[in-house]
Amino acid sequence: MRLLVRLSVLAGLAALVLPGQAAASVQTLSYTAAPITVTRYEVARGVQLAPSPKVDGYVVGMSAEVVDVLGNPVAIQDVMLHHVVFAKLGVPDYTCSQIEDYSGMPAPFQAQRFYAEGEENFSLALPDGYGYPNRGQDAWGLLYMLMNHHPHSMVVRLRYTVRYVTDEPRTAVKPVWLDIKNCRADPVFNVAGTGKRGSTVFRTAEFRIPEGGRFVAGGGHLHGGGVSLDVASTRCGSLFTSYPTWGLVFPRPVLHEPGPMHMTGFADTGGRSVSPGDTVRLTARYDNTRPHVRVMGIVILFLAPGSSSACASYSSPRPAPSVADRVTVELLKRPGGPVRRDLRGTWVGDYAFGAQRVSLRRGATFTWRFRGGAEHDVTLASGPAGFASPSMRAGRYTYRFTRPGTYRLFCSLHPARMTQVVTVR
Ligand SMILES: [Cu+2]
Numbered sequence: 001m002r003l004l005v006r007l008s009v010l011a012g013l014a015a016l017v018l019p020g021q022a023a024a025s026v027q028t029l030s031y032t033a034a035p036i037t038v039t040r041y042e043v044a045r046g047v048q049l050a051p052s053p054k055v056d057g058y059v060v061g062m063s064a065e066v067v068d069v070l071g072n073p074v075a076i077q078d079v080m081l082h083h084v085v086f087a088k089l090g091v092p093d094y095t096c097s098q099i100e101d102y103s104g105m106p107a108p109f110q111a112q113r114f115y116a117e118g119e120e121n122f123s124l125a126l127p128d129g130y131g132y133p134n135r136g137q138d139a140w141g142l143l144y145m146l147m148n149h150h151p152h153s154m155v156v157r158l159r160y161t162v163r164y165v166t167d168e169p170r171t172a173v174k175p176v177w178l179d180i181k182n183c184r185a186d187p188v189f190n191v192a193g194t195g196k197r198g199s200t201v202f203r204t205a206e207f208r209i210p211e212g213g214r215f216v217a218g219g220g221h222l223h224g225g226g227v228s229l230d231v232a233s234t235r236c237g238s239l240f241t242s243y244p245t246w247g248l249v250f251p252r253p254v255l256h257e258p259g260p261m262h263m264t265g266f267a268d269t270g271g272r273s274v275s276p277g278d279t280v281r282l283t284a285r286y287d288n289t290r291p292h293v294r295v296m297g298i299v300i301l302f303l304a305p306g307s308s309s310a311c312a313s314y315s316s317p318r319p320a321p322s323v324a325d326r327v328t329v330e331l332l333k334r335p336g337g338p339v340r341r342d343l344r345g346t347w348v349g350d351y352a353f354g355a356q357r358v359s360l361r362r363g364a365t366f367t368w369r370f371r372g373g374a375e376h377d378v379t380l381a382s383g384p385a386g387f388a389s390p391s392m393r394a395g396r397y398t399y400r401f402t403r404p405g406t407y408r409l410f411c412s413l414h415p416a417r418m419t420q421v422v423t424v425r
Contacts, residue, residue, distance in 0.1 A: 214271025
């Protein structure tokens with residue numbers, strides 16, 4: 001929901017876009033969004049208007065990257081693209097518009113998510129004959145999250161390529177975004193990582209699709225520790241499974257657990273059948289032998305509405321086995337001050353934790369009270385069990401420490417400034 005609210009801010013600005021010119025059939029259009037400053041070792045999040053094709057046509061492919069002010073690509077070792085989400089402003093999102101409290105929301109609170117990318121470098125390529133319809137007067141917004149791995153600030157821009165068809169009829173597709181919260185919250189969860197060797201955990205979310213047709217393309221997004229993402233329907237079983245490939249060369253210091261360098265997708269002219277009223281179930285599976293915090297499970301599918309065909313056995317090839325680097329997320333700042341024994345809680349203010357060194361008995365409950373102007377969170381960097389609070393300005397978050405050991409904690413948005421260590425004895 002937060003994503004939609006943020007994008008809605010842009011809807012009022014949509015009138016600023018300028019008309020362009022018509023051109024030949026399949027074009028490769030390149031756009032660059034406004035500069036973004038990412039401060040040292042920190043995360044930049046925000047929304048921007050995204051320049052878009054100014055004639056009617058169809059989007060048939062898309063990709064995005066981070067560039068510097070001169071237009072040169074920026075390596076992940078410098079500034080990492082956590083994610084960017086593109087949405088069409090003022091148009092209802094396919095999934096969100098099905099939830100009960102959505103129709104009552106004012107029109108600006110509507111934006112249709114149609115493309116997203118992260119560390120896995122997903123590029124959209126619809127199969128021949130299909131396209132995502134776009135009108136010249138449509139306005140796009142983008143929501144970004146970037147992370148700077150350097151001890152100095154950097155200014156970067158998002159550059160994206162749109163493959164666009166203008167004078168050729170295409171079968172229109174609708175983007176269907178599925179995640180483990182399906183519009184009810186930020187799609188983030190935490191894996192404790194306390195299971196036996198080889199154990200996994202999964203989260204599911206179900207969506208009742210209001211119309212039939214065929215999914216003709218899709219891609220997935222998992223974080224570090226991800227095993228698979230599956231989309232299945234009650235009628236046909238598995239429609240698509242996305243698998244990660246590991247091996248990103250990651251910068252030091254490690255500020256978060258590396259994500260996959262690739263996730264498998266599909267593009268399938270024949271499509272994968274759904275019927276009106278089918279329950280589509282998303283399952284995000286993660287390793288449970290180590291903690292994995294603030295992880296996601298997202299699939300974006302492209303639906304060609306129409307009559308549904310018979311079920312088939314849909315293939316989702318697994319990539320060659322690969323292994324992720326076992327990294328330990330470091331604390332960039334050593335927690336200071338006296339060790340406070342058996343505290344019940346502390347405050348989280350702007351760029352500091354109240355008590356930075358805490359010793360607790362096993363089984364103790366601890367509460368963080370958030371206050372201040374900026375959003376913060378408490379997130380496990382390393383320790384016996386994974387947990388993290390939502391990012392928030394106000395409110396409280398409570399966790400019960402049931403496993404002894406040393407919990408190194410930080411604010412995932414300000415890892416160089418906000419750290420805490422909790423020793424559980
Ligand atoms: Cu913070």
